[in-house]
Amino acid sequence: MAITRSQTQFGKEMPSFDQAKPGYDRLVNSIKSDDIHPNVIQYAEVAVTVAEMLAIRATPKTLIAAPGAGYALEFVSAVFIYDYAAAFTETDDNLAIRYTDGSGATVSLTLETTGLLDAVADKVSTIQPLATDVLVTANAALVLHNTGNGELGGTGSPCRVKVAYRVHATGL
Incomplete structure (x- = not known):
């Protein structure tokens, strides 16, 4: 029928x-x-250049722009894609997704970069949300940030991040 x-x-x-x-x-x-409806899970794919990856601790990469007054973003999950051209060198440099900037609340588990960004082949990894409740920051962007003690080094490769998120009306 x-x-x-x-x-x-x-x-x-x-x-x-x-x-x-x-x-x-x-x-x-x-x-x-x-x-x-805005609170349906939405998806975005963001390219991250080598230059952006090399400066991602000082200048986190915006994945999803702030939604505007009266709204808040909820991080659902992400897929990190490393498109190998040359390896990054890293020490204690892992990645996470945060609100606003490098000092904003963390919304994801840490993405371990050893074996990922220093690999000599294409790699794909998931970034999962925190397993605990997250204090949502209203009208704040979601950014990719280097949580380590310094910037990445080396020649590096371009990356992509596919983000799943929701937009919630807060009425605030």
């Missing part, structure tokens, strides 16, 4: 798939991202 209206087989309204709404694209039977 084909469903041709904005209802399920059980008669419940599904306004996000309403063909009368402006976001509905009849050609591909999809909705546009502007019409998705």
Whole structure:
């Protein structure tokens, strides 16, 4: 049985798939991202250049921009992609995702860079959220930060970070 209206087989309204709404694209039977409720999990892919990686302790890389007044970001997970061209040299330099900048609250577990950024082949790793509650910072960006004691060295390789996140209305 084909469903041709904005209802399920059980008669419940599904306004996000309403063909009368402006976001509905009849050609591909999809909705546009502007019409998705903001607290649905969203995804972004961010390129991180070698120069940005070499300075990531002093200048954390913005992954998701601050959402604006009255909103807060929730970090869900990320995938870190190391596209090998040349290895970084590192000592105690690990990565984490934080709010705002290098001094903001940490929202992820630490990504161990030994065996990742000094590898001589492409590598992919996950970055998981903290297992404990996180005090959310309203209207703050999510950034990638080097939590170690110094900057990365070496020639390095470009990287990409695929981030899953939610935007929550705080009313504050």
